[in-house]
Amino acid sequence: MTNREAEQRLRDEAKSLLESAKVDYIVGFADGSLKFHTTPLITRNKDDVDHLVINPFMASNLAKFLTELEGRVGIVAKGCDSRSIVSLVQDNKVSREKVVIVGIPCRGMINLSKIEQLAGKESDEIDDITRQGDKVVVKLDGSEKEIPVKEVLFDHCLACELPTPKEYDLLIDEPIPATPDEEASQAKINKLEELSHHERWRFWQNEFSRCIRCYACRNVCPACYCQRCFVEEAEPQWILSIPKWQDNLIFQIIRNIHLAGRCTDCGECERACPVNIPLRSLSKEMYDLVGELFRFKSGMEIDAAPLLTHYELEEAEDFFR
Amino acid sequence: MNQKISKKDISKLLDELGKEFKVFSPSRESGVTTFAEWDGRDSSFLEWYRNTVISPKAQLQPLYEKMFSFHKDKEGYHLELPPPTDKKLIFGIRPCDAKALTIIDKTFQDTYQDPYYLDKRKNTLLVGLGCTNPYDSCFCTSLGLSPTQSSDVDLMLTDIGDEFLIEAVTDRGIKLIKKTSYLKEATKTDEAKAEEARRQASSKVTRRLDTEDLAKRLLSSFDDQDFWEKVSNKCISCGICTLLCPTCYCFDISDELVKKEGSRFRSGDSCAFPVYTKMPMENPRLEKWRRVRQKVCHKYEFYPMSFEVIACSGCGRCIRLCPVNWDITQILASLPVKVKA
């Protein structure tokens, strides 16, 4: 199906879900107010679904909104989103019966910052960005530039193991097989691993000096659904509310520990950060560690138990010293 | 008679100014644009600078600052104030960010004088730089501002190609020009080039916000819970828009204690956070729509009621940086238009 046909099918399905009262809300992507941006569309109104779109800029993880909305939700889900939904169902935060998963097979989302760097211009100065197969065509100042798509997809998209949702109620388009390129996805992280411990510490000290404690990383994350986050505790006080680099770093470390086994590497934390802290370098490290130690990938099996609430006698215990 | 300076001489100019002031200029680190101390680095910001992610307000109200430190000995507690601030010069501040400072001045001067902010404000010189390439998220013109001219700076620079036209706006600006080398007198052609540059830049600000009767429209929609729930449903209650907004000023006060000594700090806070108004027994803004309503109404209704100026300068950072592309101009445009009689 072309993008246009898929969009139309999505709108029709969404409309019929609302009309038949199978859901109270539709959650999907609509065109943003800025070029090459989408914005979440959360609506009860069947006329609003005509704004639903499918394009390569749908980076948000909409599963975030499931823990806030009351009622039944028809949610548009890329592969990674569906993993977050499954993870929430496993955590008993969302009831499977109350969610209608409208699966969108995904060929990866375009990282605007990467395009901006390669084009040497900011996104509002670019005329058009279109994906044509395994190339992305960027039109600016009257000329066209072709870039291999692998250079402009998000790092987490390059490692994607589930482009097509495994758990869904309807699938809008033909399934897309996974073609993860772990090497390309890890490039930035591998550079860090080449540094000495001392250099790495200095790197993170420098990065976290920019942190403004906006908590966007925490708030975009579907797995961060605590009513009262540990940063808000006063007795005991885990970290200061002053954005010193030490406290900013500890915040992120503790957050990653809390997310172990539930983070699905959707990359939203790094995308949301307004000061470009490479947060995925930390969360992917945790994700890989969980995969290594427990041979577990979050959000893949709807019937699986959450990682840290489950124990098998056969589990490896070689990390006990 | 206006002056001008060649762009090639900017580095030398900043070095010279650096002898008297701590000079801050646009800088970029890890792709994040901010104002940082000029230490003889290259002036490549002249090529990429449109507007920074971290606004120059951070020089006057930093991300966090020490209010005083304390230690205890056998006589009891002793409190020490931080040392007085150096003279600063912010080179390249845009008209929207300069206007934003005059907006928040009103809060810090109202009734009680805020020593930390006002001290820095008094000691900071502003050299403004008119825009040449506004973002599509900019909407300063809707708030009565110009992207190319400002009365809120000491000197105003306009890009006329290989040079900048320099106009003095305040007495401090005039004094500064007298002390500065590398300046030449501007000709009539330079003035004409500047006019044309200003016209071109202003025409690029296309985003509009209808501010007519805005406070009244907000007042009449204040209790419309359905409206506020609808416009707030995709907000994720992070602090990006408020912490990066040059007209936001809310802060938190907290103490740090290391063994027996410590300091009291003030750091940025946001009305978007649920705990902002939380009390032991209740939280008047527990629901997200209330917090979103507070942010919008504070900026466009309450602040004008107290200080006769909208607490927004149209810089567009909130629109550019929001992770879910929540857009204040769209929200305000969708306000039901009825106005209370």
Added chain:
Amino acid sequence: MPVSDISYRKRFLTKDNVYLPHLVMIEKIIDETPDTRTFHFNFKDKGLREEFPFKSGQFGEYSIFGIGEAPFCISSSPTRYDRLEFTVRRVGSLTNALHRLSVGAEIGFRGPYGNGFPLDLLEDKNLVFVAGGIGLAPLRSLIWNVIDNRDKYKNIDIIYGVRSPADLCFKYDLKNWDKDKSINMVTTVDKGDKTWKGRVGFVPQVLEEVAPSADNAVAIACGPPIMIRFTFPVLAKLGFTPEQMITTLEKRMKCGIGKCGRCNIGNLYVCRDGPVFTYAQIKDFISDEY
């Protein structure tokens, strides 16, 4: 209520820095209830002791260096210069730390902030004080202030209610006011115990039973929001107009001087334009978030 003249307070500010606390010492500690304590304090700098000007209903920001700062009303009367008092209930980290202090401890104090009660509007009037729980603390300052200038005011009714007899605060004051023949002192509890021989009933109910006259009267009510919400309608029923009803509002505060932003109700700051408001003003509030 206009923001009161702060010039006298400005003279009082240390080092021109509004955020720098004065050092004060705890002189006496009284256990009011298992979770409430009253602290008597005074300025370390003896020169400031005589000068400290405040009005009933104003509050201060009290600091424990290293833990933080919080606002509490000054519960003693400005007519009694020998002591300054504040009353604290244990609810969080700072209040717990305050409760761990002993006599002689040094803490920080910034103030006085807020608008205070409008004494001029109360002169020559019959006064009806309605207090619930720890809400008696700000009223207590006003009550003693009134008693110390007794001939300026007419009848005094005090209706004070708490959850249970163990929650009664300022028992020593209640005794004094009970003895005072010019005061009608009514104490009530929501739920009695084996030893309680007094009235039982919620404050709004008891207020309706006592039925003080609204003629030439002003009612001043302080207490938990839920009590206030039920007290105002009762007062209205008794004939009090919204201008005749006064209360104090509570919101989370940090700076206390209208800068940090968090205590706002519409364009008003509870710390700067309040905490004392008439019901007429409250009805006009843009927002109901208080």
